[in-house]
Amino acid sequence: QRGRPRGRTSPGMTRLFVGAGRSAGVRPQDLVGAIAGETRLSGRDIGAIEIADRFSLVEVPEESADDVVRAMRGANVKGRRAQVRRERDQSR
Numbered sequence: 001q002r003g004r005p006r007g008r009t010s011p012g013m014t015r016l017f018v019g020a021g022r023s024a025g026v027r028p029q030d031l032v033g034a035i036a037g038e039t040r041l042s043g044r045d046i047g048a049i050e051i052a053d054r055f056s057l058v059e060v061p062e063e064s065a066d067d068v069v070r071a072m073r074g075a076n077v078k079g080r081r082a083q084v085r086r087e088r089d090q091s092r
Contacts, residue, residue, distance in 0.1 A: 003058035013047045014065040018056040018072075024077050026051060032057050038071040039064065057087060 009015050021070045028049045035058065037045050047059025060068050065086060072084035 010047050010059060012062055013059040014062045015057045015059050015087040016065060016078065017023050017083070017085050017087045018058055019054075020077045020080055021052045023042060023052045023053045024078050024080055024082075026056055030078050031056055034058065034075055034077045035068055035072065038075045039068050041068065 018026075018031060028051065031049055031051075032043045032046050035041055035046060041060065041064055045061055045064070048057075049059070050057040069084050069086065072082070074081075075084075076082070
């Protein structure tokens with residue numbers, strides 16, 4: 001886990017839910033690589049990454065969030081197609 005305490009999103013960032021986690025062998029660099037490879041973002045644009053067993057949470061700049069979700073629809077994370085969407089509960 002990189003960065004911030006659980007549940008706190010950095011200013012100007014939005015958390016995205018990625019439907020792949022530790023049980024799929026996902027590591028932070030896999031998520032950074034997939035997002036950077038499919039979008040114009042670089043690794044340093046991506047914020048805190050939290051990996052749970054079945055899903056991951058990744059911070060991306062607010063203004064890029066919809067582009068990342070769109071770009072990741074057809075992308076693979078660790079050889080699997082993972083659902084990517086804005087995190088539902090942003091208030092934790």
